[in-house]
Amino acid sequence: MDVLEHASLAFPQSLPEFQRLFPDDAACAAYLEKSRWEGNFVCPHCQTGGEPFRFDNRPGVMRCRKCRRNTGLLVGTVMERSHTPLSVWFWAAYLVTSQTPGISAVQFQRQLRLSRYETAFQILHKLRAGMVRPDQDRIGGHPGTHIEVDEAWIGGRTRGEGRGVHHKTLVAAAVEVRYRQPGTAQDKRKDGRYAGRVRLAIAADRSADSLCGFVESAVTPGSLIVTDDWSGYASLRARGYDHHAIAQCGDPEVSEEFLPISHLVFSNLKTWLNGTHHGVSAKHLQAYLNEFTFRFNRRFYPFNAFRSLLGIAGGATAPTYAELYSDEWQHTKCSGYGH
Numbered sequence: 001m002d003v004l005e006h007a008s009l010a011f012p013q014s015l016p017e018f019q020r021l022f023p024d025d026a027a028c029a030a031y032l033e034k035s036r037w038e039g040n041f042v043c044p045h046c047q048t049g050g051e052p053f054r055f056d057n058r059p060g061v062m063r064c065r066k067c068r069r070n071t072g073l074l075v076g077t078v079m080e081r082s083h084t085p086l087s088v089w090f091w092a093a094y095l096v097t098s099q100t101p102g103i104s105a106v107q108f109q110r111q112l113r114l115s116r117y118e119t120a121f122q123i124l125h126k127l128r129a130g131m132v133r134p135d136q137d138r139i140g141g142h143p144g145t146h147i148e149v150d151e152a153w154i155g156g157r158t159r160g161e162g163r164g165v166h167h168k169t170l171v172a173a174a175v176e177v178r179y180r181q182p183g184t185a186q187d188k189r190k191d192g193r194y195a196g197r198v199r200l201a202i203a204a205d206r207s208a209d210s211l212c213g214f215v216e217s218a219v220t221p222g223s224l225i226v227t228d229d230w231s232g233y234a235s236l237r238a239r240g241y242d243h244h245a246i247a248q249c250g251d252p253e254v255s256e257e258f259l260p261i262s263h264l265v266f267s268n269l270k271t272w273l274n275g276t277h278h279g280v281s282a283k284h285l286q287a288y289l290n291e292f293t294f295r296f297n298r299r300f301y302p303f304n305a306f307r308s309l310l311g312i313a314g315g316a317t318a319p320t321y322a323e324l325y326s327d328e329w330q331h332t333k334c335s336g337y338g339h
């Protein structure tokens with residue numbers, strides 16, 4: 001199996017299979033070059049086509065035969081200026097997209113035997129920065145389907161501080177609800193319903209401005225939206241949406257029955273944050289929401305997710321390590337919400 005020969009390649013199902021596809025840095029470089037130029041290199045300096053000079057010890061560099069200028073394969077990608085070998089980046093993208101819970105920086109450092117935790121942390125965070133498409137479109141807009149919108153408190157610790165909400169962050173979710181074809185295997189409790197695309201964003205509070213503002217950034221106007229009967233959603237109809245509010249959603253069983261898909265999404269999100277990452281600080285939460293959204297929306301197409309990480313990640317502006325720990329870096333938010 002040659003990864004360069006197959007545009008619609010099945011995603012590697014095992015670590016040995018991945019290792020065969022990408023055995024070394026040269027194979028990774030060839031794959032990147034193929035995805036950028038389709039095998040027809042064109043010099044970005046003088047627009048001349050044709051096979052460039054190559055250097056055995058610098059697999060990411062091509063030199064134009066006409067103008068003699070170098071083109072770096074990694075320029076404009078998250079891997080630019082990185083001293084980490086390409087194969088490590090590829091492993092990271094593979095592990096992030098193939099493992100259902102993703103991978104933590106500690107696990108990644110151990111498995112790749114990286115000497116520094118910071119290297120593992122930085123690679124994973126740079127890949128996460130590429131997990132939101134810059135042109136991210138709004139979900140919904142399909143006749144005959146609806147969107148569940150709900151909010152939940154995420155993260156934080158309450159131990160030793162009594163009942164109630166402490167150090168938690170409010171997160172709003174919008175989820176497309178789809179129906180399986182009749183005759184296919186169905187989960188009876190969900191009546192054949194399953195989740196389509198999802199959008200997640202931190203909400204400042206439960207006011208109409210915050211919650212309806214999120215909906216406007218995440219969902220196509222005219223879509224049918226199902227929420228509980230919280231007053232924060234009351235103006236959705238006035239804002240151009242078809243709105244159905246479920247009464248008595250103070251009762252958890254009622255909301256579970258009528259908003260089952262968003263409950264499922266929040267449940268998966270909490271399990272993932274607590275299980276894989278042992279909780280996440282409010283400062284980095286939006287980045288983790290972006291990762292969850294990215295992987296959730298591509299869960300049926302993992303190789304697309306892998307390619308997107310290496311390709312789309314190349315189009316995104318990645319944060320430097322210093323920026324990640326300062327207040328300067330703003331994680332990309334859902335459709336510009338909150339700007």
Ligand SMILES: [Zn+2]
Pocket residue numbers: 043044045046047048064065066067068069
């Ligand atoms: Zn040239």
